[in-house]
Amino acid sequence: MYFRKLVGKHIYLSPVCVEDVEKYTKWMNDFEATDYIGQSTNIYTIEKERKFLENCSEKEDVTLGIVKLDNDKLIGNCGLHGINTVARNATLGIFIGEKEERSKGYGVEVIKLLLDYGFNYLNLHEINLDVYSFNERAIRCYEKVGFKEYGRRRECVYVNGKYYDVISMDILKSEFKENYIKNKNI
Numbered sequence: 001m002y003f004r005k006l007v008g009k010h011i012y013l014s015p016v017c018v019e020d021v022e023k024y025t026k027w028m029n030d031f032e033a034t035d036y037i038g039q040s041t042n043i044y045t046i047e048k049e050r051k052f053l054e055n056c057s058e059k060e061d062v063t064l065g066i067v068k069l070d071n072d073k074l075i076g077n078c079g080l081h082g083i084n085t086v087a088r089n090a091t092l093g094i095f096i097g098e099k100e101e102r103s104k105g106y107g108v109e110v111i112k113l114l115l116d117y118g119f120n121y122l123n124l125h126e127i128n129l130d131v132y133s134f135n136e137r138a139i140r141c142y143e144k145v146g147f148k149e150y151g152r153r154r155e156c157v158y159v160n161g162k163y164y165d166v167i168s169m170d171i172l173k174s175e176f177k178e179n180y181i182k183n184k185n186i
Contacts, residue, residue: 006113007183013064025049027097075101088125112180119173128170
């Protein structure tokens with residue numbers, strides 16, 4: 001069961017549902033998905049993934065499922081992690097698990113929803129992320145919504161037999177001017 005916490009044009013973000021544990025376990029054991037998020041060396045069991053999903057609601061982090069508006073199909077998850085209320089910053093994460101739903105613009109929409117929520121509801125000042133240098137699709141997506149590169153760690157991650165750079169990007173509240181959440185009252 002999903003709840004429309006943050007609603008966009010084509011998707012909405014809902015608290016994660018533990019009943020989706022099999023779907024998440026499938027995604028987390030798929031190299032095509034996990035190579036991009038640094039999880040390919042891990043083996044995920046249903047029990048391990050269930051524990052993760054159960055703990056999502058207990059953390060200070062914001063972890064949400066990505067659900068299509070037209071058919072209520074779960075396609076991935078996203079969140080704001082390591083929220084620091086003093087420095088007013090957090091780290092953004094996004095994961096589209098369903099292969100056929102990638103490269104359809106959902107990532108841009110998800111990120112805009114998270115940025116609007118983070119800046120205008122959580123009162124964050126800066127939202128950052130790390131992305132692997134080979135993930136050109138994600139880099140284009142982040143740049144499209146306004147993230148800027150602020151650093152790079154050279155050849156510090158090993159994926160599928162090769163070393164890659166990790167690019168650090170961020171966006172400030174003053175750089176995000178959109179009002180993207182569709183189900184706001186004021």
